[in-house]
Amino acid sequence: xxxxxxxxxxQTVALDTVEMVLENKAVSQIAxxxxxxxxxxxxxxxxxxxxxADADPSVHTVTILFKILGEGTRKLSTYQIGDVIDVxxxxxxxxxxxxxxxxxxxxxxxGIGVPPLYYLAKKLTESGVTIxxxxxxxxxxxxxxEGEFEELGKTxxxxxxxxxxxxxxVTNISKEALPSIDEYYSCGPLPMLQAVxxxxxxxxxxxxxxxxxxxGIGACFACVIPTDDHGGYKKICQDGPVFSAEEVQLK
Amino acid sequence: xxxxxxxxxxxxxxxxxxASGCFGxxxxxxxxxxxxxxxxxxxxxxxxxxxxxxxxxxxxxxxxGMLNAIGLQNPGxxxxxxxxxxxxxxxxxxxxxxxxGSTIEEYRQVAKAFxxxxxxxxxxxxxxxxxxxxGGIQFGTDPFMAQKVTEAVKEATNLPVYVKLSPNVADIVGxxxxxxxxxxxxxxMINTLTGMQIHLATRKPVIANKTGGLSGPAIKPIAIRMIYxxxxxxxxxxxxxxGIMHAxxxxxxxxxxxxxxxxxxxxxxxxxxxxxxxEQLPHTLMQYSFSSVKEAIGKGIV
Ligand SMILES: Cc1cc2nc3c(=O)[nH]c(=O)nc-3n(C[C@H](O)[C@H](O)[C@H](O)COP(=O)(O)OP(=O)(O)OC[C@H]3O[C@@H](n4cnc5c(N)ncnc54)[C@H](O)[C@@H]3O)c2cc1C
Ligand SMILES: Cc1cc2nc3c(=O)[nH]c(=O)nc-3n(C[C@H](O)[C@H](O)[C@H](O)COP(=O)(O)O)c2cc1C
Ligand code: FES
Numbered sequence: 001x002x003x004x005x006x007x008x009x010x011q012t013v014a015l016d017t018v019e020m021v022l023e024n025k026a027v028s029q030i031a032x033x034x035x036x037x038x039x040x041x042x043x044x045x046x047x048x049x050x051x052x053a054d055a056d057p058s059v060h061t062v063t064i065l066f067k068i069l070g071e072g073t074r075k076l077s078t079y080q081i082g083d084v085i086d087v088x089x090x091x092x093x094x095x096x097x098x099x100x101x102x103x104x105x106x107x108x109x110x111g112i113g114v115p116p117l118y119y120l121a122k123k124l125t126e127s128g129v130t131i132x133x134x135x136x137x138x139x140x141x142x143x144x145x146e147g148e149f150e151e152l153g154k155t156x157x158x159x160x161x162x163x164x165x166x167x168x169x170v171t172n173i174s175k176e177a178l179p180s181i182d183e184y185y186s187c188g189p190l191p192m193l194q195a196v197x198x199x200x201x202x203x204x205x206x207x208x209x210x211x212x213x214x215x216g217i218g219a220c221f222a223c224v225i226p227t228d229d230h231g232g233y234k235k236i237c238q239d240g241p242v243f244s245a246e247e248v249q250l251k
Numbered sequence: 252x253x254x255x256x257x258x259x260x261x262x263x264x265x266x267x268x269x270a271s272g273c274f275g276x277x278x279x280x281x282x283x284x285x286x287x288x289x290x291x292x293x294x295x296x297x298x299x300x301x302x303x304x305x306x307x308x309x310x311x312x313x314x315x316g317m318l319n320a321i322g323l324q325n326p327g328x329x330x331x332x333x334x335x336x337x338x339x340x341x342x343x344x345x346x347x348x349x350x351x352g353s354t355i356e357e358y359r360q361v362a363k364a365f366x367x368x369x370x371x372x373x374x375x376x377x378x379x380x381x382x383x384x385x386g387g388i389q390f391g392t393d394p395f396m397a398q399k400v401t402e403a404v405k406e407a408t409n410l411p412v413y414v415k416l417s418p419n420v421a422d423i424v425g426x427x428x429x430x431x432x433x434x435x436x437x438x439x440m441i442n443t444l445t446g447m448q449i450h451l452a453t454r455k456p457v458i459a460n461k462t463g464g465l466s467g468p469a470i471k472p473i474a475i476r477m478i479y480x481x482x483x484x485x486x487x488x489x490x491x492x493x494g495i496m497h498a499x500x501x502x503x504x505x506x507x508x509x510x511x512x513x514x515x516x517x518x519x520x521x522x523x524x525x526x527x528x529x530e531q532l533p534h535t536l537m538q539y540s541f542s543s544v545k546e547a548i549g550k551g552i553v
Contacts, residue, residue: 054427215519215522216519217522
């Protein structure tokens with residue numbers, strides 16, 4: 001569906017990283033973790049997919065966090081409180097919360113892949129699941145939401161350059177530093193997802209994937225991902241962006 | 252105010268239809284509005300067997316447009332007839348099947364396959380997809396090949412055939428005349444223009460296929476110019492497309508000589524665009540002193 005969301009608040013939470021709280025009753029009520037909004041940005045032909053980082057139906061808000069990367073996100077960052085954003089969504093399928101009976105879940109986020117995992121972690125802890133979050137960032141000035149995750153469970157921050165928290169990649173965290181895990185959920189850059197899938201290949205996992213999109217609703221075949229070597233495929237915008245780790249081939 | 256247009260095999264209550272590849276098989280957009288308001292619908296390209304298409308990224312944004320290299324991904328003609336055509340037929344609007352192939356034989360087979368349903372009103376022959384070649388020659392850029400494939404498809408079907416022309420040619424009039432001579436019932440123009448975008452940070456083309464087809468408002472002046480030129484040299488009707496965003500754009504295409512139009516890329520930005528254009532068109536025609544769509548066709552040619 002197409003909706004208008006009004007910017008209620010806006011703040012910079014890390015280097016080039018903006019958090020916006022948006023107001024829209026319908027979206028706040030139906031959004032599930034892992035879904036995204038397809039945002040129209042003035043002067044741009046194509047919409048921008050941005051994950052839902054939080055939703056609070058009691059006050060009709062939806063939170064997004066985005067990194068200023070190119071022209072579209074730069075323009076979006078100039079929007080002011082009170083401005084209205086035209087979005088399609090919530091689009092796609094979220095993380096399967098039906099498995100929330102599992103009692104220990106690992107959350108692995110990388111950079112701007114962290115936002116959807118926050119809403120997920122919140123929902124999981126609400127249903128009694130214990131979460132452990134491993135959040136990777138480039139360096140200290142990119143770190144955000146560490147405090148928010150700490151309120152939900154054990155949180156380990158990793159920076160590539162070691163300027164904050166642990167040094168290296170999220171997959172470097174030793175077995176001893178982590179509790180025993182029944183399931184993992186991850187979102188981040190492709191090389192990270194590949195490494196995550198490999199490291200935890202013995203337990204069920206869910207990955208949220210990114211691809212350049214056209215329509216964002218399943219009509220244009222821009223965002224496909226192969227599921228096998230025989231022409232099988234899924235559309236990230238419609239069948240995803242969340243997939244079970246064994247369901248998709250990460251190239 | 253009459254919006255109706257009669258074209259070979261197509262009785263259109265208004266001249267607006269979604270363009271091939273930009274509307275899938277209608278399912279997603281039917282969540283936004285009732286598709287029965289459309290003049291017609293053009294389906295995503297059909298090939299004989301299912302195709303996966305190109306690697307991703309398949310799209311990129313440009314100034315006032317986009318590049319795409321989907322690579323004709325589709326479930327194959329049999330599946331389209333079995334599952335997609337009946338869905339679209341439920342809206343009681345003319346269905347146009349866009350057909351593609353790698354060889355003349357494949358085009359013939361796909362055209363033949365659409366004989367097995369009575370729910371398709373016309374074929375749009377996609378000879379202009381940049382990734383479709385035989386013997387290294389694109390059907391859409393060689394008038395002789397274009398003529399051959401048109402003849403083959405005309406032989407294989409009794410549905411009217413609209414040949415979709417590529418703008419990636421030096422002599423668009425020559426191409427149009429060649430397919431008219433081969434028996435085309437109408438023309439569809441234009442398809443996308445081949446382009447490329449290079450990502451600065453990685454120093455590589457953004458699109459995995461390297462090149463992609465440019466669409467959107469960026470190509471509208473080219474479409475208008477080509478339709479204007481072709482209209483004066485052929486007697487078959489033209490379905491115009493390329494960058495249509497508003498009812499004013501539709502009028503411009505009509506003035507250039509199009510008898511109906513297709514809206515592509517704009518659907519991605521605004522899923523309601525076809526509906527909004529259909530609602531606005533009578534006002535736009537009136538504003539410029541036309542009392543029907545038919546009256547405006549070709550009136551811009553001086
Ligand atoms: C399902 C999904 C959820 C996402 N969630 C978030 C989020 O919560 N926060 C966030 O900061 N980013 C998120 N992204 C990435 C975000 O969409 C891109 O960073 C953004 O589109 C870049 O736009 P731009 O105009 O700044 O960049 P430009 O490079 O100028 O964009 C040009 C074109 O490429 C597309 N594009 C460029 N990079 C990406 C990318 N990584 N993924 C998809 N499309 C891209 C743009 O949408 C646009 O069409 C998500 C992507 C997907 C697919
Ligand atoms: C994502 C995408 C997919 C397309 N797929 C097809 C196709 O399968 N067959 C075809 O004939 N044209 C295809 N086209 C071309 C459009 O039908 C149309 O001719 C072109 O995009 C110009 O119109 P527009 O500027 O309104 O998009 C495609 C265009 C886009 C953007
Ligand atoms: S973006 Fe169009 S199908 Fe996914």
